[in-house]
Amino acid sequence: MSRGQGPRLAIVGVGETPVGRLECGGSLELSARAAVAAVKDSGLEPKDIDGLLCGGSLIDGMFMYNARLANYLGIQPMYASMIPLGGAAFGHAIMEAENAIKAGLCRHVLVVAGDPLLSQVGSKRAISMFGSFQDADYELPYGYIMPAAYAMVARRHMHEYGTTPEQLAQVAVSARRHASANPLAQYRDPLDIQDVLDAPRVATPLGVYDCSPISDGAGAFVVSSAERARHLTPRAVRVLGVGEGHQWEYSSPKRVLTSSGAAISAPKAFAQAGLTPDDCDAAQIYDCFTITVVVSLEDLGFCAKGEGGAFVEGGRIEVGGELPVNTHGGLLSHGHPGAPAGIFHVIEAVKQLRGEVEEERLMENCQVCLVHGNSGVLRDSVTLILGRD
């Protein structure tokens, strides 16, 4: 396979907690559990971890969070920062790690986030918190909540391209099928298209199963230079390409409502990797809502604009299909713990590329996996292309 001039980086270790209702401490404690597992997995000693990038916490405050977390972990990094960029945070963390390692500021960067969103604030308060960052005069008086903004994208996508509620439901059903084979996932009971269609609507046309739940959970991974990774572990996963882009927000007249930042970030990531969408064996795509996956698949280049609905039909995005998507169950079924949400897509990509997942959702010979993170209303995007070393 021809390879481009991507970052000379590798992910050398991953760690995660189960996702759901955990009742085991605050964000620092949850983060520590994932961090300890990731460092152990990498084979590094705690003293080797000299870089720290954290996604922050929605409920424990952002002020000096990176330093508080370093103190809690008992490490003394030479470089510590935080990236509160929602679902796009962890792709961006890879870019920051690349710059820091290249500049010689540090050698091994721990990327970590954890939040006990469900057990400490609960669903209704959490959904208020997600919306509370919006404009106090021009959004909140209208009852802005995140699901409503994505619902307007879904409605417009249906209007322009004929996308159906059944097609959106398929995204939730495929995610659940993968989650049912993942003991760490929050929701594992069987779910079919009729269940999704019959469920109460949160914000029309999106129903309960079109929206990700609120959860507790933490994830972590360790990034090193590709050269150091070779001496460290045979299980390292290479970062082949990374790209970032920021689209206009949904309320701007410049925004094509049915488009996303993926159209900006993905071409950069593929160019760095010297690869195309056809080269991807799987994709882990931030899926806060079902419509997010449909729009992202189009803008990532897996299908033409408007064809995302048809693309997800008939098991195409399930293990055994043409392009398995969110093989851990995604935010929709694996769960959404707030700040850490996007890290599980990275962790799952690493595990699939290593061949280290439960047999029922294990892909045959996964060599290249795309990871896409999104924040805002399909606004901020970071795309990663990961591959076996």
Added chain:
Amino acid sequence: MDCEGGHKTAEWSSLPRQIVVSRCGNCDALSHPPRTFCPECMSTDVASVEVDGRGVIHSFTEVRLGMSEAFHDKAPYNIALVDTETGLRVLTNIVGQGSDSLIIGQAVEPLYQEDEAGRVVLVYRRREAE
């Protein structure tokens, strides 16, 4: 630093079908929500002006479940994006008609009204044939 006019909260237009936006004195660009600077050229030579607010529904949703603590008691309610004839996009509520009858492309006109909190809010209603 002079903060006079620095905080742009919703301003009430007393003229029918007009909305208050900011206009750039340098490049003429309109901005909604109004800003103290022009997002096109970053000129600070901007002024609040009243422009025709009429437009069409670009998309909408009806929030049915009180999933959010903040708006638990408000549901069900609609939220819509309106594209104005002057090229602006406005997040709003459509008043005076049930959400079931809303459609993309429906012509709407603006009005200012007070909400339950006593705040002046820019909302939209069905535009009758003229």
